[in-house]
Amino acid sequence: MLREFVRSSKAMSDETRARILNLLAHSELCVCQFMVILDMGQSTVSKHLGILKNAGLVEMEKRGTWSFYRLSKDKTNAHNRDFIRLLPSLPKDDPILQKDNRSLNEVSKKGVAFCSVVALKKKRRARSIHAGEERCDR
Amino acid sequence: MLREFVRSSKAMSDETRARILNLLAHSELCVCQFMVILDMGQSTVSKHLGILKNAGLVEMEKRGTWSFYRLSKDKTNAHNRDFIRLLPSLPKDDPILQKDNRSLNEVSKKGVAFCSVVALKKKRRARSIHAGEERCDR
DNA sequence: TTCCTATATCACCATATAGTGATATGATAC
DNA sequence: GTATCATATCACTATATGGTGATATAGGAA
Numbered sequence: 001m002l003r004e005f006v007r008s009s010k011a012m013s014d015e016t017r018a019r020i021l022n023l024l025a026h027s028e029l030c031v032c033q034f035m036v037i038l039d040m041g042q043s044t045v046s047k048h049l050g051i052l053k054n055a056g057l058v059e060m061e062k063r064g065t066w067s068f069y070r071l072s073k074d075k076t077n078a079h080n081r082d083f084i085r086l087l088p089s090l091p092k093d094d095p096i097l098q099k100d101n102r103s104l105n106e107v108s109k110k111g112v113a114f115c116s117v118v119a120l121k122k123k124r125r126a127r128s129i130h131a132g133e134e135r136c137d138r
Numbered sequence: 139m140l141r142e143f144v145r146s147s148k149a150m151s152d153e154t155r156a157r158i159l160n161l162l163a164h165s166e167l168c169v170c171q172f173m174v175i176l177d178m179g180q181s182t183v184s185k186h187l188g189i190l191k192n193a194g195l196v197e198m199e200k201r202g203t204w205s206f207y208r209l210s211k212d213k214t215n216a217h218n219r220d221f222i223r224l225l226p227s228l229p230k231d232d233p234i235l236q237k238d239n240r241s242l243n244e245v246s247k248k249g250v251a252f253c254s255v256v257a258l259k260k261k262r263r264a265r266s267i268h269a270g271e272e273r274c275d276r
Numbered sequence: 277t278t279c280c281t282a283t284a285t286c287a288c289c290a291t292a293t294a295g296t297g298a299t300a301t302g303a304t305a306c
Numbered sequence: 307g308t309a310t311c312a313t314a315t316c317a318c319t320a321t322a323t324g325g326t327g328a329t330a331t332a333g334g335a336a
Contacts, residue, residue, distance in 0.1 A: 002156060002232040009151035014294080015144050031313060044295055046314055065303050065312045082227045089220045094140040120311075152324080169283060182325055184284055203282045203333050258281075278336085285330070293322070300315070306308080 008079045011055035017048050018090065022097050023104055024058065025087045028070035030112055032119040037103040056080050066112060146217045149193035155186050156228065160235050161242055163225045166208035168250055170257040175241040194218050204250060
């Protein structure tokens with residue numbers, strides 16, 4: 001149906017989600033790895049992945065507390081198969097995607113546990129900055 | 139560049155513009171023909187066509203006062219070639235697209251002049267309704 | 277010239293969306 | 307049990323977008 005076609009197309013047509021799809025074209029990843037590579041907050045990443053999953057472009061598998069995402073292998077959806085096939089035409093010479101791919105290599109080497117630590121640190125830093133600002137207001 | 143990829147993808151990912159692209163996959167059309175088939179106002183149609191043109195998915199040619207639109211034949215843009223190639227995977231069984239295609243047949247038979255008349259009538263009707271409402275307010 | 281028509285653009289409003297911090301959920305470790 | 311961590315979801319704000327009427331532009335006809 002047209003509605004599904006548009007939903008999948010919309011899911012692709014955002015810079016952040018295009019970056020996510022580019023990364024997933026290389027390997028499966030969990031949320032905290034995306035946080036490090038994309039340098040974005042956890043809720044942002046989770047939201048974007050939810051949109052991609054809802055459109056059927058991406059699948060999720062829980063392993064312990066981690067959620068691993070990968071490109072959908074669903075053969076029943078014609079649009080999504082075609083949209084995913086389009087990923088190789090993402091501009092390989094784009095500096096953002098090149099940087100993402102380099103980060104992906106590093107992150108992959110260091111493993112998931114590393115990302116958890118980095119993501120947690122980031123979260124705590126954000127909290128403490130916020131707490132500091134509040135103190136200054138008094 | 140990623141920005142262009144996203145722009146083209148965004149241009150496709152709207153129900154109205156997907157309908158426009160579906161029509162253009164069959165034949166070139168001018169604005170007033172879109173107005174009749176899509177049953178939308180002139181400014182709306184013009185805006186959507188502008189977005190598609192700006193993304194490079196569509197070309198425009200002026201003939202007299204008419205602007206004719208067609209799918210871009212530009213071979214230099216990799217994304218757009220791929221996006222246009224995706225059009226055949228628009229859901230052919232979708233009732234909206236089927237209705238659009240039927241309307242396209244009728245409109246094509248009757249020619250551009252017919253559409254001009256219909257579009258103009260519509261415009262006048264809208265104006266007179268609006269004028270009537272204003273009179274009632276007094 | 278003046279009038280009419282086809283299209284583009286503008287201004288506006290209503291809705292949708294991205295990003296974010298806070299909170300909720302759910303699993304693991306202690 | 308509690309504590310901790312990974313993720314999902316909620317609430318909110320700022321911005322983007324779709325649809326529309328009004329206006330501007332520009333070509334053709336009278």
